[in-house]
Amino acid sequence: MPTPQTPAAAPVAGERRDLPLMGRSAEVGTVDRDARTVDLVWTTGARVQRYDWWNERYYLEELSLDPAHVRMGRLQSGTANLLNTHSSYDLSDVLGVVTAASLDGDQGRASVRFSQRDDVQPYFQDVVDGIIRNVSVGYRIYKMERIAPAVDGDPWIYRAIDWEPYELSLVPVPADPGATTRSAEQGRQQRTFACEFFDQSTPAAAGNPTRKEPNMPGENTTTQPAATTTAATQTAPVVDQRALDAAREEGARAEAERQTGIREAVRLGGLDGAFADQLIGERSMSAADAGMAVLREQARRSAANPTRSAADIQTTRDETDARRAAMGDAIVLRANPRAFNDAARMDAARQFRGMDLMDMARQAIELGGGNCRGLSKREIAVMALNLDRDMQVRGGMSSTSDFPEILGNTVGRSLRQAYQVQTRTFLPFCRPSTAPDFKQVARTQLSEASALQKVNEGGEYKAISFGDSAEKYSLGKYGGIVSITWESLINDDLSAFDRMPMAIAAEAAALEGDIVYGILTGNPNMADGVALFHATHANLAGSGAAISEAALSAGRAAMLKQKGLKNRVLNVKPSFLVVGPDKEFEANKFTSANFVAAKSVDINPVYNTSLEVIVDARITGNLWHLIAEPGLIDTIEYTYLEGEEGLFTEQRRGFEVDGLQIKARHVFAAKAIDWRGLYQNPGA
Known part of the structure; x- marks a missing residue:
């Protein structure tokens, strides 16, 4: 493998950065069907x-094709693979x-041989038939020299x-030349490689004259005039402005014709403008x-929406909603990496990995049509939170930012999820309910229903009556406000999404x-x-007693003897033993089926072991x-609204604070409806 040569001119500055595997597109050439090459x-x-995110x-x-600058060992080894879309x-990805x-x-040329596997045959046949025509090369850069523009x-x-060059791939559409990664969409960890950067004062200082080359399909090419240099000084290159302007006009004309042809083909096919925009965005897509x-696309949509015999309503998720949800999940995962374990949500949120709150705010502004260049962090925060509409208009935003909605929904979702996992020990022995408003709720006791009457042959059924006695209560409202200020965005404070x-x-x-x-x-x-x-009410022990078989039996008997207002025996059996921490040991001792007694008479009876012990420090x-x-x-x-x-x-939008205010409201009430299902012992 040839050793890379150092450029003739000394670099002005050098630094090392990590770059992903890069990619470029090409086209399939001659096909040998018999040899499968x-x-x-x-x-x-x-x-x-491309775009330099650091600067x-x-x-x-530009890829230098000087043999001394290209490491061809991997591609010439006979073991480099032809892959399916760089996977x-x-x-099975190896074709x-x-x-x-x-x-x-x-030029860089290559010959590839297709595998004879059955699953590879469809790809080879598509190449033979001219359906698959695009090839992409993945390559790693070890050293890069940066040449400053001669003209502002x-x-x-x-x-x-x-x-x-690392590998070659068949691809359905040539990759966007501006893209620098090819694995982000697959949701996998992106691999990067160290690359050294060197700055040169002028193009001539690189020691490798700039060549004018034909544009490859799918690549954006700009021809840079060569620079001249002397041993003592370096001078700016001479630019033929008229030739440059003519080339630009020709390129603009060709691009206009391409877009017009694509839109006409889409219109005749009965597809929407969004699909036309998608095709236009693919730089290698010609009008032909x-x-x-x-x-x-028509075949794909037809398969996705087959003819139905009856009317059908399908609900799809808007791309904006999906982005908002993914950004919110990314914020939650930054605050708490174990917040959830949903693989699909985590994959969607991965696109925002490494972004802090200010980065997300900047993206929200740009999606609203704004430009963040030259703005301070405070100005970005104010614009993202919709605190100054005039500033947004001056910044070019055609609509307000959806960042407040993302933050608010994220906090709200975090609140509800945190609420769901809280321990509430009263749930097993209480009945849930809802009320439509804050008016007084009246609950008639079930034990007050009249008895069923015998109906003789040909007789009439009589209405069941309930007692007039009813327990009454109304809902109570509780709440507070959480604030997300522009200071918290600047400080990247995530407490509002986790701890708060x-x-x-x-x-x-x-x-509750x-x-x-x-x-x-409280015994109300x-x-x-x-x-x-x-x-x-016959539900209070005459004197306090420690938890024992005798005390539990007395309480059980008192509940079994309870009668309704119609003097009917209810046979109420206890299911729960509710105690505080001081009585937890006693409660488990006399209700556990695993208790090993020294004598058979000390074995806990079945009716006690069926009790569920509930311990609460209250x-x-x-x-x-x-x-x-x-x-x-x-x-x-217990009742909710x-x-x-x-x-x-x-x-x-906050008024007392510069930011977003999120109000948390909790409407709740509870009331004992019937004393017959409850028994109390003061204990000892």
Whole structure:
């Protein structure tokens, strides 16, 4: 393998950066059907426009075809593969092998042989039939010299003076010359390679005269006039402005004809303008090729939307909504990498990897038509949060930014998800409900229904009556405001998307627990004017007793003997034993089926081992309760506002603060509906 040569002129400056594997497009040449070989030209070294993200400028990349500058060992080894669209993650991606490769003057040529596998045959047949005509080369750059423009306004030239072709691929559409990665869309970790950059004061200092070369299909080529130099001084190159203007006019005319032809083909095919824009964006798509592309698109859409015998409504997700959701997920994952484990959502969010809040704000402005060049971080934050419409208009934005919506939805989703995972120990023994408004809710006790009456032959059914006694309560509203200020964007503060939602969600769950357990410990009056736990209700132990088989049996018996207002026996059986931390050991001791007794008489009875122990620190001291299954008899009912089951969020542009305000609202209430399913022992 030849050793790369150093340019004649010393570099002004040097630095090392990581670059991904680069790619360029070419076309299939001669095909030998019998030998299953294809000859092709994989490069002419022509210039391609790319973007330098470090220096924020466009440049023309040029591949030097000096044999001393190209490492041909890999491509000439006979082991380099022909791949399917640059994919190398599976053996099925290998379509063939590069059998020969060479540099021939201003061209790089190669011969490839296709595999005889059955799954490769369709690709080879498409090449033979002229359907697949595009080839792309992937290459690594080791050294790059940067040549400053001789005339203001002309682009920089980045010339690869040490580079290596890695592989060749069949591709459906030539890659965008401005793209520098080819694996991002597959959602895999992008591989990068170290590359040394050297700055030259003028194009002539590179020691490798700039060549004028024909443009390859799919490449944006700008011809740069050669520079002259002397031993003592370097002078700016002479530019033939008239020739340059003529070339630009010819290029503009050809591009206009190409776009007109593509739009006409799309119109005749009955497809929309968006598809025409897509084809125009593919630089290698000619007007002649557009007709075949239209036919393929018509076939694809026909297969995706077969004729249906009945009317059908299909819901699709707007691209904007998908981007907003992905950006929100990226913010959440930055704040908490373990926030969720949904592979599809994580893949969608990966496009925003490495972006902080300011980067995302800048993108939101640019998607709204604005230009962030020259703006300070404060100005970007103000524009992204829609805090100054005049500033947005001056910045070229045709619409407002959707960044506040992304942030607000992300916080709201984080709040609701955090709320769902909070521990609420009261859920098993309480019954959920909703109320349509804040008016007083009246719940009639199920135990007050009249008895079913016998219906004789030919007799009439009589209406079932309920007692007039009903428990009444109304919803309560609680809430607070979370602020996302432009200072938090500048500081890249992610607390609003992780710690703050978790704290608010924990507070909401704690509020619910306080209200429910406040009923058990506060012993409020019922509709009959008597306390919930009272001797009149026959649900309060006469004296406190520690948890034991005898005490549990007494409580169980008291619940079984409960009667409704019609004096009917209810046979209420307890299902839950609710205690505080001080009684947890006792509760488990007398209800566990795994307790090994020294004597058979000490074995816990089955009716006690069926009890589910619920421990909550809000139950203090020796107090303990027996509670029935809420599906069999009313116990405690907890209620949300209809349509707002749990935390609900709203957002608005801040007035008290410079930023976005997100209001968290929680509407909740709880009430003991029937004392007959509840029993209390003060404990000892």
